[in-house]
Amino acid sequence: MATVSLKQLTKRYGNMEIVHGIDLEIADREFIALVGPSGCGKSTTLRMIAGLEDISGGMIDIGGRMVNDLPPRSRNISMVFQSYALYPHMTVRENLGFSLKIAGAAKDDMDRRVAEASAILGLDELLERRPSQLSGGQRQRVAMGRAIVRDPDVFLFDEPLSNLDAKLRTQMRTEIKKLHAKVKSTVIYVTHDQVEAMTLADRIVIMRSGYIEQVGTPDEVFSRPATHFVAGFIGSPPMNLHEATVSDGRLMFSGGDSLPLPGQFKSKTAAGDKVVFGIRPDDFYPTGHGLSSGGETEVHRVELPVSITEPLGNETLVFAEFNGTDWVSRMLNPKPLKAGDRIGMSFDLSRAHLFSAETGKSLRS
Amino acid sequence: MDENASARLTRRALTVAHRVGLFLAMLVICLPGIWIVLSSLRPTVEIMAKPPVWIPQQLSVDAYVAMFSGIGKGGIPVLDYFRNSLIISVTSTVIAVAIGMAGGYAFARYRFRGKSGMFLGLMLTRTVPGIALSLPLFFLYVRLGIIDTHIGMILAYVALNVPFTIWLIDGFFRQVPKDLAEAAQIDGCTRWQAFWQVEFPLARPGIASAAIFAFLTCWNEFALASQLTRSVNSKTLPVGLLDYTAEFTIDWRGMCALAVVMIIPALTLTYIVQKHLVGGLTSGAVKG
Numbered sequence: 001m002a003t004v005s006l007k008q009l010t011k012r013y014g015n016m017e018i019v020h021g022i023d024l025e026i027a028d029r030e031f032i033a034l035v036g037p038s039g040c041g042k043s044t045t046l047r048m049i050a051g052l053e054d055i056s057g058g059m060i061d062i063g064g065r066m067v068n069d070l071p072p073r074s075r076n077i078s079m080v081f082q083s084y085a086l087y088p089h090m091t092v093r094e095n096l097g098f099s100l101k102i103a104g105a106a107k108d109d110m111d112r113r114v115a116e117a118s119a120i121l122g123l124d125e126l127l128e129r130r131p132s133q134l135s136g137g138q139r140q141r142v143a144m145g146r147a148i149v150r151d152p153d154v155f156l157f158d159e160p161l162s163n164l165d166a167k168l169r170t171q172m173r174t175e176i177k178k179l180h181a182k183v184k185s186t187v188i189y190v191t192h193d194q195v196e197a198m199t200l201a202d203r204i205v206i207m208r209s210g211y212i213e214q215v216g217t218p219d220e221v222f223s224r225p226a227t228h229f230v231a232g233f234i235g236s237p238p239m240n241l242h243e244a245t246v247s248d249g250r251l252m253f254s255g256g257d258s259l260p261l262p263g264q265f266k267s268k269t270a271a272g273d274k275v276v277f278g279i280r281p282d283d284f285y286p287t288g289h290g291l292s293s294g295g296e297t298e299v300h301r302v303e304l305p306v307s308i309t310e311p312l313g314n315e316t317l318v319f320a321e322f323n324g325t326d327w328v329s330r331m332l333n334p335k336p337l338k339a340g341d342r343i344g345m346s347f348d349l350s351r352a353h354l355f356s357a358e359t360g361k362s363l364r365s
Numbered sequence: 366m367d368e369n370a371s372a373r374l375t376r377r378a379l380t381v382a383h384r385v386g387l388f389l390a391m392l393v394i395c396l397p398g399i400w401i402v403l404s405s406l407r408p409t410v411e412i413m414a415k416p417p418v419w420i421p422q423q424l425s426v427d428a429y430v431a432m433f434s435g436i437g438k439g440g441i442p443v444l445d446y447f448r449n450s451l452i453i454s455v456t457s458t459v460i461a462v463a464i465g466m467a468g469g470y471a472f473a474r475y476r477f478r479g480k481s482g483m484f485l486g487l488m489l490t491r492t493v494p495g496i497a498l499s500l501p502l503f504f505l506y507v508r509l510g511i512i513d514t515h516i517g518m519i520l521a522y523v524a525l526n527v528p529f530t531i532w533l534i535d536g537f538f539r540q541v542p543k544d545l546a547e548a549a550q551i552d553g554c555t556r557w558q559a560f561w562q563v564e565f566p567l568a569r570p571g572i573a574s575a576a577i578f579a580f581l582t583c584w585n586e587f588a589l590a591s592q593l594t595r596s597v598n599s600k601t602l603p604v605g606l607l608d609y610t611a612e613f614t615i616d617w618r619g620m621c622a623l624a625v626v627m628i629i630p631a632l633t634l635t636y637i638v639q640k641h642l643v644g645g646l647t648s649g650a651v652k653g
Contacts, residue, residue: 048548050551051550052547052551071550072547072550073550073552073553073554073555077551079547079548079551081544081548082546083542083543083544083550085542085544085547086548087545087548087549087563088567089566089567098549098562099553102554103553117409146552150552150553154507201530207465349389
């Protein structure tokens with residue numbers, strides 16, 4: 001078990017800088033998720049922590065020990081790969097025990113630890129099979145088993161669920177959460193799926209183009225996104241984000257429509273400011289079908305035409321046309337709607353977000 | 366006739382046609398071999414007969430007996446040739462495969478300057494016919510004093526085989542996912558251990574194929590060997606075949622018998638190694 005600390009960590013390939021001096025402190029036993037779109041540098045960061053990529057600058061510290069130039073085997077980490085990377089010429093038992101064999105562990109010890117890992121992950125029936133005889137989910141479990149057998153300081157997961165189908169992914173997500181509760185070690189988990197990050201992690205690190213955009217708990221990054229990028233990335237369906245100009249206490253959109261400037265931002269903006277207005281589908285809802293019980297303080301109501309609906313059973317996503325574009329809203333206790341219907345929509349402006357159009361930073365204090 | 370019956374009939378007819386086609390193809394491939402074995406067992410008159418005698422009238426192993434009977438009794442130093450062939454082929458194969466593994470791994474796994482140029486250069490050496498090299502090599506070897514030696518032949522064969530072994534083994538290492546070696550390194554292996562524990566076993570079919578091809582090239586090579594060998598010191602079996610030609614006659618039966626003696630070890634080796642040529646060993650390693 002260990003803390004992990006990254007200081008000014010940089011990665012360059014030739015003249016191209018991929019990771020731009022990031023800083024991150026990860027506490028002992030913390031589950032941290034690195035999340036971001038493809039090419040944001042999250043996997044490269046993980047591989048640098050693993051020792052599979054050389055670092056071009058900065059420092060990596062695992063458990064109080066600087067590991068910058070140590071080979072992967074000396075870092076006491078284990079990693080679950082996106083591709084599982086099981087050794088195809090070995091049985092499940094041999095796969096699980098491989099690291100112990102290399103370390104020269106005694107046979108008794110090896111058998112005991114393989115049995116423990118196999119019991120935790122329910123692999124007992126599969127020990128004599130080869131990877132080619134396993135299903136995707138089983139392979140994933142063997143890959144995790146191989147990681148826990150080593151009893152490492154830090155677990156690294158590189159998009160471990162992205163090759164599984166949707167149902168299995170949900171199931172394995174729960175298993176990973178249970179596993180973390182059992183083994184209680186530090187976990188760094190890379191994913192491009194914000195749902196995985198939100199459900200699993202204690203804290204989420206959102207990366208973009210080699211920079212860290214925000215570090216925070218799932219609630220923080222959801223409720224108080226630091227930038228316009230985070231706001232759009234976290235949450236499903238994503239936040240409605242539209243550029244606007246501040247004028248006479250109102251937000252003027254390019255299409256001609258306008259909304260009142262939310263009260264909390266009045267002191268932080270001046271007339272003529274270019275901003276990005278953001279509102280989550282939960283805070284923009286068909287009147288009477290929202291989350292809140294009616295105690296909202298700053299609700300703006302308008303009547304809008306429905307352009308499309310996506311019924312999900314317990315709720316319906318309603319795309320309403322405002323300012324010439326579709327804004328997604330979440331309708332709880334749904335009632336049947338069809339395209340073209342005009343319905344009353346509520347903007348809960350007390351929960352709206354405003355970002356600087358120039359820097360992308362949140363104007364919320 | 367109902368549709369199903371006619372479909373069944375067509376399928377059966379196609380199966381028969383398929384088998385007949387296969388038989389004919391195999392016949393074309395195997396006939397020279399069968400003809401050599403037959404010719405080694407029958408008198409020259411029958412071998413040379415026109416029209417050809419398909420069914421042998423009399424069979425005897427005289428040619429084999431004579432071959433081992435010693436000089437002057439129609440024999441040739443077949444054991445010396447065999448020893449030379451074995452030493453030269455095995456040694457050059459081992460060296461070519463070792464270099465092929467190192468080179469193939471480097472081409473498959475590392476990025477370095479001039480990589481594609483070097484690879485192309487290696488392939489280009491294969492376009493030069495061996496016989497064209499024999500005269501320059503002959504002069505070179507005479508100067509170096511390694512004409513008619515094992516080492517000379519081994520050097521020539523290693524040079525001949527290395528481009529091929531590198532190319533073949535490179536392809537097999539490319540099929541072994543890089544993640545596996547990385548997983549092994551995280552599991553505590555050095556790069557060297559990761560290679561031997563994980564990548565080598567998975568690329569084994571390719572390495573075995575490269576070894577077979579390299580061995581057969583050396584074992585059967587005639588053009589270079591006929592120029593670079595002189596005596597029992599280094600003459601290989603294919604060159605030994607020439608011992609059956611005299612100024613005015615050719616002992617076809619003896620030649621065929623020696624050819625059979627040559628084929629047997631090559632066939633045995635191929636049979637032994639072929640079980641390693643199982644493809645698809647990496648299935649199940651990644652994804653699913």
